Amino acid sequence: MNIKSLDLFSQKFHQNPYEYYEQIRLHEPFAKVKLYTEAPDSWMAFTYEAAEAVLKDERFIKDMRTVFPGEMTDENVPPISQTMLFADPPNHRRLRSLVQSGFTPKKIMSLSGRIEEIAREQAKRMKEHETVDFIETYAFPIPIIVICELLGVPQEDQLDFQRWSNVLVDINEASQYDEVLMEFMMYLEKLIHNRRQSPQNDLLSHLIQAEEDGDKLTATELYGVVMLLIVAGHETTVNLISNGLLALLTHPDQLALLKNDPSLISKAIDEFLRYNGPVEFSTDRWARESFTFMGQQVQKGDHVIVSLASTGRDPEVFSHPEKLDITREKNPHLAFGKGIHYCLGAPLARLEGEIAIRVLLEEFPNVGLVANLSDLEWRQSFIIRGLKELPIRLA
Numbered sequence: 001m002n003i004k005s006l007d008l009f010s011q012k013f014h015q016n017p018y019e020y021y022e023q024i025r026l027h028e029p030f031a032k033v034k035l036y037t038e039a040p041d042s043w044m045a046f047t048y049e050a051a052e053a054v055l056k057d058e059r060f061i062k063d064m065r066t067v068f069p070g071e072m073t074d075e076n077v078p079p080i081s082q083t084m085l086f087a088d089p090p091n092h093r094r095l096r097s098l099v100q101s102g103f104t105p106k107k108i109m110s111l112s113g114r115i116e117e118i119a120r121e122q123a124k125r126m127k128e129h130e131t132v133d134f135i136e137t138y139a140f141p142i143p144i145i146v147i148c149e150l151l152g153v154p155q156e157d158q159l160d161f162q163r164w165s166n167v168l169v170d171i172n173e174a175s176q177y178d179e180v181l182m183e184f185m186m187y188l189e190k191l192i193h194n195r196r197q198s199p200q201n202d203l204l205s206h207l208i209q210a211e212e213d214g215d216k217l218t219a220t221e222l223y224g225v226v227m228l229l230i231v232a233g234h235e236t237t238v239n240l241i242s243n244g245l246l247a248l249l250t251h252p253d254q255l256a257l258l259k260n261d262p263s264l265i266s267k268a269i270d271e272f273l274r275y276n277g278p279v280e281f282s283t284d285r286w287a288r289e290s291f292t293f294m295g296q297q298v299q300k301g302d303h304v305i306v307s308l309a310s311t312g313r314d315p316e317v318f319s320h321p322e323k324l325d326i327t328r329e330k331n332p333h334l335a336f337g338k339g340i341h342y343c344l345g346a347p348l349a350r351l352e353g354e355i356a357i358r359v360l361l362e363e364f365p366n367v368g369l370v371a372n373l374s375d376l377e378w379r380q381s382f383i384i385r386g387l388k389e390l391p392i393r394l395a
Contacts, residue, residue: 014378014385017280018322021046021310030054030294035382042303043296044281048314048334050294051282051306055338057293060285060304062086062341067286067301078181079224080231085283085341092340098210098217099225100344102203108347111146115352118145119359126394127363131370134390135242142356143237146348147229152195152202160187161230168231188223203229233345239278239386240269240349241356246376246390247272248357249369251324258326259361268326269353273335274312275324280385282306282337308334309385364394 013020024031029047045051054060063086064072074082084095122138132138140162148158160183167180192208199205207217207225217225248255248268258264287302298304311334313321318331336343343349360367370391377388 011378011380014380015374015376017309018313021307021313025310025314030296040303042305043298045294045304045306046310048311048317051308051311051334052338053294054285054304054306055282055334055341058089059288059291059293061088061288062283062285063088063091064284064286066288074220079185079220080227081224082220083224083228084344085228085232089340094215095217095221095225096340096344098215099207101210102206103344103348105347108351111150111348112351112355114149115142115146115355116359118142119356120363123359123363130395131391131393134245134392135238135387136389138360139238139241139245139356139390142241143234143352146352147234150202151204151226151229152200153191157187161234165231165234168227184227185223188226192219192222192226229345233349235384235386236278236343236345237349237352239384240272240353242387242390243276243278243385244269244272244353244357245360245367245392246369246387247276247324249367249392250373254324254326258357259365262358262361264326265354265358266350267328267331268357269350270331270333271324271326271328272353274318274321274328274331274333276385277308277312277333277335278385279335279383280307280309280381281383282308283383306334366393366395368393 024046030043030045030050032041033044035042045054061067064081065074065077066088080086084092084099087095119138119142122141126132126137129137144158144162144165148155148161153161164180164184167176168184191204195202195205195208199209204226207222210216248258254268258268282305285304287298287300287304290300291298312318315321318328336346336349370393376390379386379388
């Protein structure tokens with residue numbers, strides 16, 4: 001199979017990438033693909049074994065400044081690329097330590113009551129309509145309100161965050177990227193300045209004041225962390241919720257099972273993450289040196305990514321991977337990554353997903369899809385896997 005011919009940004013691919021992955025995994029566990037017309041080929045891991053190995057191998061590094069020291073510097077690398085997501089040890093440990101104190105299990109669980117309040121409020125607004133776009137009216141508002149409240153962003157500014165977030169992850173909006181990024185940065189500069197002058201009981205104030213071994217986040221690192229939380233954390237949760245509902249609506253037996261036994265919601269969330277998760281590909285890595293990996297010769301500076309979507313359907317790890325099974329016992333999916341870069345916000349995303357789906361089914365037990373599956377349009381984001389709209393009926 002000539003995997004170089006695949007258009008990873010086409011609607012045809014996004015409608016059902018899994019049939020491509022099924023063919024590729026048999027012949028190419030780790031292979032080169034053409035991601036962009038004018039760019040060199042990139043290595044992509046398609047099998048679970050190859051993906052896990054890439055995610056854990058310290059020879060695949062994240063910081064572009066290490067790989068391309070003459071081209072990439074602190075001055076021309078964007079703030080989001082100077083966060084823990086794109087850092088290597090020992091800097092990664094420093095950055096993660098400064099941030100993770102705001103995401104302790106106790107802190108996350110303390111948000112459950114407020115998350116449910118937000119979900120009920122959105123459900124109440126939806127009851128005024130017979131049909132709605134699930135993403136616009138429910139899946140999007142819940143996590144954006146949660147993260148904005150967590151950071152201390154005023155309610156009147158939350159719609160701006162929605163617009164910025166959409167543009168920054170959607171390749172169709174590339175022409176607006178620089179303008180939106182500038183707007184976002186100017187807003188953050190003002191917000192951070194206000195918090196420095198008047199600290200509040202919110203995550204942004206905590207991040208400003210956080211110290212680890214006498215260290216603090218620099219201004220650029222602080223901007224990057226907030227962008228990461230808004231764009232990466234929020235976007236993935238939106239699509240966990242919406243892709244999860246789509247999976248249930250296209251599998252009536254599983255929907256009935258969950259309605260009859262709501263205690264299955266935790267297993268259901270893991271199954272949604274495996275079956276049609278919110279992240280298509282991992283973030284960028286580069287080879288720190290030349291070496292042989294999975295039988296292939298990787299050169300220093302080569303670009304490497306993981307198809308997280310493909311790993312969730314690998315039959316070597318998951319029995320009957322093509323089936324949605326919310327009772328699945330063994331489910332070691334890689335939707336949140338692996339190793340030192342395992343997603344810090346995973347517990348919050350799980351909690352929001354569990355509450356959002358549970359509340360929806362309680363409020364609208366007869367919810368149904370009002371569009372053909374083939375008519376649904378997927379966003380053309382390189383990393384995010386999510387729909388543009390999900391039209392549903394509520395009764």
